[in-house]
Amino acid sequence: MSDDVTARSGPTVEFLARLGAEVRRRRKDAALTVQQLADAAGVSRRMLTQIELGQANPSLVTVDKLAGALATDFVSLTRDTRPGALAVNAPGTGAGVWSSVAGSSGVLQAATGRQPAAELWEWTLMPGDRYQADPDPAGSEELFLVVDGALTLDVDGLAPVTVETGGSARLASDRRYAYANTGPVPTRFVRVVHLGA
Incomplete structure (x- = not known):
């Protein structure tokens, strides 16, 4: 595989939109400003703003940092993990x-x-x-x-x-x-x- 392929690989547009919406929702629920969450996660305010708008391509490490700062995990930021006896995901x-x-x-x-x-x-x-x-x-x-x-x-x-x-x-x-x-x-x-x- 060429380096060119590696450089353009990454998350899908749908994933980035879902992630941004969930980060924004959880930040607001925690009554945090963009700057407060950015500081807690160790990312720039500009990067966090772009993530929330679905315009950034964050590394999985950055997503993990945001999850930690929001007292959650990677999966909870990207999938529905509400408790229940059965959860079915449509194809x-x-x-x-x-x-x-x-x-x-x-x-x-x-x-x-x-x-x-x-x-x-x-x-x-x-x-x-x-x-x-x-x-x-x-x-x-x-x-x-x-x-x-x-x-x-x-x-x-x-x-x-x-x-x-x-x-x-x-x-x-x-x-x-x-x-x-x-x-x-x-x-x-x-x-x-x-x-x-």
């Missing part, structure tokens, strides 16, 4: 958190309402595409089930491992890691994330 309503110009995508489909949350993701990686992740909190793990194609997991300090269709894997994600599709067909996989406390 096509997942939060498109990441996409690339190659056509790859990472969609947050559901999450538990308890903390720390477990997250259910659906991913598609097009041939030659790659997603580079920053380390998650200590104790975090991810589970993978490859539905189509082959998924290469490239983890710092380890040799890359390829998981074939029907295969599964567990990854301690508190280090730098990447997902890659080095094959000729799209790779589809399901990912469950359990963040450490």
Whole structure:
């Protein structure tokens, strides 16, 4: 994958709009000014304003900082996690958190309402595409089930491992890691994330 593809990859427009609206709603509910929340999260006032308007492309680290300053978590800013015995999401309503110009995508489909949350993701990686992740909190793990194609997991300090269709894997994600599709067909996989406390 070229650096050009990497530079233009990121959250979808729908995700940015949903995130901005939820950050603004929670900031107002907490009776915080834009400057107060920006200071608490360690981001600039201008960046926070752009996020609330759905015009910024914040890193997932920035979203985590905002969530922490609002006494919530990433999932709660992007998905409905109200308590209840059953929550069903209609097809096509997942939060498109990441996409690339190659056509790859990472969609947050559901999450538990308890903390720390477990997250259910659906991913598609097009041939030659790659997603580079920053380390998650200590104790975090991810589970993978490859539905189509082959998924290469490239983890710092380890040799890359390829998981074939029907295969599964567990990854301690508190280090730098990447997902890659080095094959000729799209790779589809399901990912469950359990963040450490």
